[in-house]
Amino acid sequence: MSAERLPLTHDAIPESRRHIYESDPILSARDLVITFGRVVGLDGVNLDLYKGEVLAVIGDNGAGKSTLIKCITGAYVPDSGTLELEGKRVTFRRPQDAREAGIETVYQQLAVIPALDIASNLYLAREERRPGILGSVFRMLDKKGMKERAGTSVQNLGIQTIQNMGQAVETLSGGQRQAVAVARAAAFGSKVVVLDEPTAALGVKESGMVLDMIKQLRDTGLAVILISHNMPHVWEVADRIHIQRLGGCAGVITPQSHEMGDGVAIMTGAKTLEPTA
């Protein structure tokens, strides 16, 4: 049933991590196309994602990275193209569908609710109920518990400047807000975690902690898609790198097969990647 695998540049993947690519991809996208009026968003993009790997997506501004992951996570419904999760065809009509299938996403625009506080945002659509009859019959939220756990999650990302966990998210600094979104994805992703520029607004220390978190997620067997403009970050954590260019895919490389400079050159079109067999 499942789509044919995309070719892998096996030799460029270190021995220690080859086992990842022995099983079938957890997520495959084929020929994704989306247009907005006369603007072309995606122009037939293919993507394979394996359990336990970090797939980075890089590309110029406006290359279609965010559009690509939106099509994968149900935020956009592509005009054409197919999606397979664990070998089964899926169509996500809404982000909720993708979430329920185990794909957790941090969108570039963060998707936090300004007026709700940090804990409410972290647990949004994942609320926990009180134990006992209050929870089961009256469906009462466990506000206190969620607040405490939210505090821990955010601190785990190194954000220590939040003075009041009951603060509305709209009053947070850009980086604090991003930390809330990232903490949410990390807490709830069960199969795939998609991060669209998760460290853009974060400080040095906080970024480092997010990278650690990504590695942890990968090690527990989740698949991670990381979009970033920070090449050192990408080269540090990625297993493979999908290069997006002008709405299409300009090729997939690995940190081992190519230098950062090459990656940047390919993504800006200064160099083209010869198709590998």
Add this chain to the structure above:
Amino acid sequence: MSAERLPLTHDAIPESRRHIYESDPILSARDLVITFGRVVGLDGVNLDLYKGEVLAVIGDNGAGKSTLIKCITGAYVPDSGTLELEGKRVTFRRPQDAREAGIETVYQQLAVIPALDIASNLYLAREERRPGILGSVFRMLDKKGMKERAGTSVQNLGIQTIQNMGQAVETLSGGQRQAVAVARAAAFGSKVVVLDEPTAALGVKESGMVLDMIKQLRDTGLAVILISHNMPHVWEVADRIHIQRLGGCAGVITPQSHEMGDGVAIMTGAKTLEPTA
């Protein structure tokens, strides 16, 4: 009339650039304090900015960087503290006041109008009118001219993926949107340009072009405040570095006096800066 200068670590500034500090600061802030309910935003911050210099502001997430520049540019009115522009006391009640005084700002949240197109956003509150009677009497906008010039400005920042200059800003990618905001500040700043994380969403090439732009602005005699989490960028372009920590200023260093690692250590509180005489 004007406030006493803050001490400068003169010896840490390269000979070639010392002349900058001979004239009086173009902008001085003293004892800025702002609170939001029971949240402390700024806790008595001082800042001097000189013509022709790039002053970087670094600090952890939530350290008060954005709050600081909002107080300087009229977006917030501080609870107490004074502001001097070219030696004269000023109070900015609205961003418009600061703009009219020659301070152009890119806020972290960008402040673009989603439904307006790129050119309209670039020229917002700076519109150009048609020549002749159409402009002077009928106050008709020079839409075509603005559109053309806007196209050039955005391309100068290396953003080549914008397919249609009439696109509403809400349909742009995160980086494209940021480029629009940066292009605006660059085009109109006459004395001071303030950039709050201008490269957060930008690609490698585009970031490089923004750094070049900053240097250009500095060379033409403008003062630039740059907030960034990207230490290599900061160390590349900054003349001095203001370190913000927990709402206060943890000290001012220069790329020559301190290593990046030291800067990060100070900003996270791992190290403290001995007050220099």
Add this chain to the structure above:
Amino acid sequence: NRSSSSDTAAGGSGGGEESVGVTLITKDSTNPFFVAMQNGAKEDAGKNNVKLTVASGKQEGDDQGQITAIEDSIARGDKGILITPMSTGVNAAIKKARDAGLYVIALDTPPDPADTVDITFATDNRLAGKLDGEWAAATLDGKPAVIALLDLFDDKIVSVDYNRDQGFLEGMGIDVGDPKKNGDEAKTGKYTGGKGGDYTIVCNEASNGAEDGGRSAMERCLAKNKDINLVYTINEPAAVGANAALKAAGNSDAIIVSVDGGCAGVDSVKKGVIGATSQQYPLKMATLGMEAIAKIARGGEAPKPTDGLDFFNTGVKLVTDEPVDGVESIDSTEGADICWGK
């Protein structure tokens, strides 16, 4: 009984004649008075081979709605218009219609000036109020009157509102100040109707002419003075609401008077909820008006005003089961037979 209308209709109308377009324009479509008028007219339209279009303002005060309806009627090529004019604001439009050759009959409310329309089929709202007042004064039999006035609106001033209210006070023998302004009379003094006596006006409250509004209005009046013994209401729905409030407050002595004499209202008289109500005949107005227009359109003669009046009086009768001397009235059984003018 409908004999009056079918008599006249029998003369000319036959199946073969071309139908005559008539538009009935009321003030609104929710006041039971106008609803009765519309329904009655619709039922009788076939008899005269009239093609009737019913229109109205959106609500009381909607001059523009009536003007629009008049223009629509002209454009449609109707032969005549029956209208309860909202205010003098529609006079110009009526003139336009007459200039265009339409025969315009005012119903219920005479326009100001009266010759704005071809003829008016109306009742006298002031007289309706007056009958209530006279009856109430006589019924009180010299006792002091503690009066609540439940008017129509507080956000608009309309002629029915002050005509009925001020007519009632005049009937009681109380001096009204400005006859077109509610609430500017002295709050206490002597009434001269019946045997005469002291009066106190507790309140003027707007009821919106509906049960819920009538109830709220009455409650406010009662909070000010629980000894109210005479309640004037703009129409019977308001009276029903007032009665509910009185009952809840344990006040069973107050007399309620009202205007309209609709079928439900007469029933309320029979049950003793309302002491007396001035009955008007909207249905009669509408059917007579339609007949007249049909007749004229087919070359017949125009109707004439009632002798001594500048309008064709369709009459007002006081309906009560406790008649008093000196005030002519009919009882509720009789009133029920002719309610709304059927």
Add this chain to the structure above:
Amino acid sequence: MTTTTGSAAAEFSRRQQSPLQRLQHVLHGRPWLSPLFLLVVAFVAFFIATPTFLTASSMGILLQQTAVVAALAVGQTLIILTAGIDLSVGAVMVLSMMVMASLAADGGMPGLIALLIGVALATGAGALNGFLVTRINLPPFIVTLGTLSIFTAIALLYSGGSSIQADRMPRLLNFLGEGFGIGAFRLTWGIVVVALIYIVMGFVISQTAWGRYVYAVGDDRESARLSGVPSKRILLGVYTVAGLIYGLAAWLLIGRAGAATPNAVPDANLQSITAVVIGGTSLFGGRGTLIGTLIGALIVQTFAFGLSQLGVDQQWRYLAIGVLVIVAVAIDQWIRKVKA
């Protein structure tokens, strides 16, 4: 008192708070305190100005007069919290009222069945609004503007414009108008029903996930959607629940008016919206409380009642209410903005 997380944050907020700042903080968390303050002021003022205002019987009446609008305002609050608006609230109530009354009076149905059909109809009407908002993606203002005309017209056509008196209906339909009380302070069963509606819905929107979704959808619908909130289902639910509440209000209104009339509460939409907004709920969605709405409804009614007790003329009263609306919200803004 403060849940400070981590030492850095603790260090951050070491400043002392002035009493005013503390007041502001309290108000920030409980935005309905400032309308409450206004309500109390109004009570004191009217108490001083007129002896007939603060009496047991007056208070009972005030509550009864507030009941219907207060009930409608619950549905309106839910909808406004989702950044919508409901102009059809009165129309739905009237339609439901006419249907339940006529089924019982003319159709000879048992009261309970007529009541259930009437409430179900209102629920369906609400669901129709919700359907148009979520499936056809129309702005709520448009949808309810349209259904306002539609439901009103249907109610008029169905009832032929005439009203149905209470004595023709079974007791159940009138039951909410019946009262009980201690001395002169009389309450009706209708007030009890309204209180229950507030308690239940207050619990639901503040303590359950559904309630949180209502706020989230109203504050930022796209972000809520991206966060996995089933925003369409929530919206549909909100409109449906609102319809159900309007159905209950219809029952209430029969008891209150002692009749079912097609022109009852003609300005129900403005009245209910006014209560919601005076109660501190934002018309842009996502911010507000039910308790605020209740206070808002009470404020308007208190003013109307108090001014009438003072014997103020009708047109002047109309003017005063206009001023009140503005002043109430201005005070609210001012109190919240107080800064040390």
Add this chain to the structure above:
Amino acid sequence: MTTTTGSAAAEFSRRQQSPLQRLQHVLHGRPWLSPLFLLVVAFVAFFIATPTFLTASSMGILLQQTAVVAALAVGQTLIILTAGIDLSVGAVMVLSMMVMASLAADGGMPGLIALLIGVALATGAGALNGFLVTRINLPPFIVTLGTLSIFTAIALLYSGGSSIQADRMPRLLNFLGEGFGIGAFRLTWGIVVVALIYIVMGFVISQTAWGRYVYAVGDDRESARLSGVPSKRILLGVYTVAGLIYGLAAWLLIGRAGAATPNAVPDANLQSITAVVIGGTSLFGGRGTLIGTLIGALIVQTFAFGLSQLGVDQQWRYLAIGVLVIVAVAIDQWIRKVKA
């Protein structure tokens, strides 16, 4: 045809466009095309259904019937573009009308002076709304809900509820009701004034910086402020200009009704808002056009007129208009969403 910038972008958009996509693009740039389409459909349908609809005289009448609401809707559009709403539109107009009529009729003032005072009063009333919105920072809904009551009450108290006939006023005040025409197609000077208002304001909001600020403030007030747009001044200006337009509408209305009546056009607020929204303007601000508003006003009036020519009864007409409002906006949504 496309202003592609740079080769990369050119390469990006090399795809062919289907005709449907092109249609969608056209509609995207001119959102008023879809209400226009509906208007045309309505014209054709009524033309077929009744002979009295598409005649020269009927068309003249249709325009006259639309004029007042169309004028009010210009002010309403401006305010809605700033994410506000004006409930006081009818009240301001009526107050201004009563004052200008009574100054001329009872006060014996020359027509021009009475007119100017009346229009100035309306402008002032608009400015008061604007002041409350910008300085006291109140939501426009609240402000205009309050001033709706206030202005209405003042107009009633001032006029004592009685109307003033045209023959008591100088000709100038009636002038806009006078007509001219070619054969049966008669226009009034009022229609000319309305056309001028549309042309002038259409130019202002689409071609000047002020117009652009109106959109910017409405779309995102905080961003506009941060961009240096003097948002308070713009808002104050918008409300003031709207007031001025309502003053002109008052003049128009005297001519149209041949009298000044204190209760005229009681649902002016809903009518004008309906026109704006059917015309494709978003109630959340920042998106919309004046030409759309004009078409919106025409659509509603066309339906009402056409149905009445068909002899449809009032209640059914209300129902039909309700359906129309929903269908009109639904079609609009649908057309814009068409995808290849």
